[in-house]
Amino acid sequence: MITQKMKYALKAxxxxxxxxxxxxxxxxxIEEIARRSGxxxxxxxxxxxxxxxxxxxxxxxxxxxxxxxxxxPMDISISELLRTIDxxxxxxxCLSRRAYQRCEDCTDEATCRIRKVFAExxxxxxxxxxxxxxxxxxxxxxxxxxxxxxxx
Amino acid sequence: MITQKMKYALKAxxxxxxxxxxxxxxxxxIEEIARRSGxxxxxxxxxxxxxxxxxxxxxxxxxxxxxxxxxxPMDISISELLRTIDxxxxxxxCLSRRAYQRCEDCTDEATCRIRKVFAExxxxxxxxxxxxxxxxxxxxxxxxxxxxxxxx
DNA sequence: GAAATCCCGACATTGATTCTCGACATTCAG
DNA sequence: CTGAATGTCGAGAATCAATGTCGGGATTTC
Numbered sequence: 631m632i633t634q635k636m637k638y639a640l641k642a643x644x645x646x647x648x649x650x651x652x653x654x655x656x657x658x659x660i661e662e663i664a665r666r667s668g669x670x671x672x673x674x675x676x677x678x679x680x681x682x683x684x685x686x687x688x689x690x691x692x693x694x695x696x697x698x699x700x701x702x703p704m705d706i707s708i709s710e711l712l713r714t715i716d717x718x719x720x721x722x723x724c725l726s727r728r729a730y731q732r733c734e735d736c737t738d739e740a741t742c743r744i745r746k747v748f749a750e751x752x753x754x755x756x757x758x759x760x761x762x763x764x765x766x767x768x769x770x771x772x773x774x775x776x777x778x779x780x781x782x
Numbered sequence: 783m784i785t786q787k788m789k790y791a792l793k794a795x796x797x798x799x800x801x802x803x804x805x806x807x808x809x810x811x812i813e814e815i816a817r818r819s820g821x822x823x824x825x826x827x828x829x830x831x832x833x834x835x836x837x838x839x840x841x842x843x844x845x846x847x848x849x850x851x852x853x854x855p856m857d858i859s860i861s862e863l864l865r866t867i868d869x870x871x872x873x874x875x876c877l878s879r880r881a882y883q884r885c886e887d888c889t890d891e892a893t894c895r896i897r898k899v900f901a902e903x904x905x906x907x908x909x910x911x912x913x914x915x916x917x918x919x920x921x922x923x924x925x926x927x928x929x930x931x932x933x934x
Numbered sequence: 935g936a937a938a939t940c941c942c943g944a945c946a947t948t949g950a951t952t953c954t955c956g957a958c959a960t961t962c963a964g
Numbered sequence: 965c966t967g968a969a970t971g972t973c974g975a976g977a978a979t980c981a982a983t984g985t986c987g988g989g990a991t992t993t994c
Contacts (some may be wrong), residue, residue: 632873632900633982637885640896659939668887673984679941692992693938708899721784733789735820744792746922747860748784751911758906762899770898786952811970825953831972844961845969941990951980959972964965 636715639677641667643706643764646687646699651768657696677715684714703765712759719759721748788867791829792919793819795858798839798851799920809848829867836866855917864911871911873900 645666649655660678664671678697681687688700699706712719713728723731724745736742797818801807812830816823830849833839840852851858864871865880875883876897888894 631870631875635983637896644895661939670984672986675941676984689940690992691940691990694993695939695991697940718783723783743796743919743922744789747914747919751914754910755907759903762903767895767899770895785950813970822953824955827972828953841971842961843959843971846962847960847970849971935994937992937994939990939992942988944986946985947983949980949982952978954977955975957973959970961968961970963968 633716635677636712638669638674639681639711639715641669644767646697647703647764647768650699657690657698659696680714703768704763706764708762709759721752725749725752785868787829788864790821791833791863791867793821794830795916796919798849799855799916802851809842809850811848832866855920856915858916860914861911873904877901877904
């Protein structure tokens with residue numbers, strides 16, 4: 631299961647991407663993003679901070695500040711966001727490339743049958759999810775004029 | 783990440799399957815399974831209970847009791863075990879077929895862009911993991927006489 | 935200078951994970 | 965029949981992760 635935090639991050643990014651697609655896009659305040667995406671404002675602060683540190687959005691401080699995308703949706707990777715918000719994707723710590731950790735009780739990775747079988751599943755899964763971008767989410771929605779009031 | 787509990791369950795099943803492959807297989811006590819698989823004994827009790835309730839192993843009570851497989855390894859599904867031990871596999875509650883739950887904040891599932899994109903990933907992932915059985919794990923190990931002391 | 939905004943660490947609450955423990959039920963050897 | 969060896973099972977302890985809230989500081993603009 632992905633966490634609530636990840637859902638909020640995605641909703642916030644969708645909100646920012648929708649705004650960026652407008653004729654006259656503006657930076658959105660946390661207040662506004664929280665309202666449009668249905669996210670608790672004070673929680674959203676922390677989430678947007680992480681997303682910003684990941685280089686996906688930029689923030690402007692001070693009066694008339696706000697947030698805006700600094701990457702094209704097609705360059706925003708869902709799997710990278712997952713790693714940023716929820717941590718490693720791998721089913722076992724010993725299968726993560728960026729957050730590798732030896733399993734404490736493992737005597738020999740090379741012959742571990744659990745590792746071997748999950749490795750195969752994981753590689754196949756990675757291929758699928760690593761190809762996904764925010765743009766795929768934007769395109770997967772119906773056109774705005776067909777939504778007729780749905781929030782997402 | 784799969785839980786430690788799931789790893790213990792897999793190790794226990796591998797232990798039982800290895801035993802079942804012997805010329806004169808016997809039911810193994812918790813004590814023995816815990817020793818061979820490196821699992822805390824009192825924790826293993828609860829795990830084996832769940833695995834038994836899932837119909838994968840049988841227990842014999844009383845003196846000279848123990849546990850043994852009651853399915854062929856090729857009929858023991860890894861994904862079913864995952865559901866039994868760790869709960870739903872789906873990335874969102876609204877995508878789980880056996881443990882479906884509506885997302886609290888969702889106004890319309892049909893147009894939810896988060897749901898839609900994760901649904902595609904999930905279906906592909908399911909196809910892979912649902913085909914896996916305990917037998918795949920047994921076969922993925924090197925032959926016993928090549929292991930030379932490795933526990934897994 | 936005041937107001938609006940983002941920044942950030944501290945902490946509260948709840949639930950999941952990972953066990954341990956004690957007591958009971960069942961079986962079998964003698 | 966008794967006792968020892970086993971599985972059964974609910975209660976709960978210890979730790980950690982998830983999901984927020986809060987207070988106050990830093991920055992910018994009017």
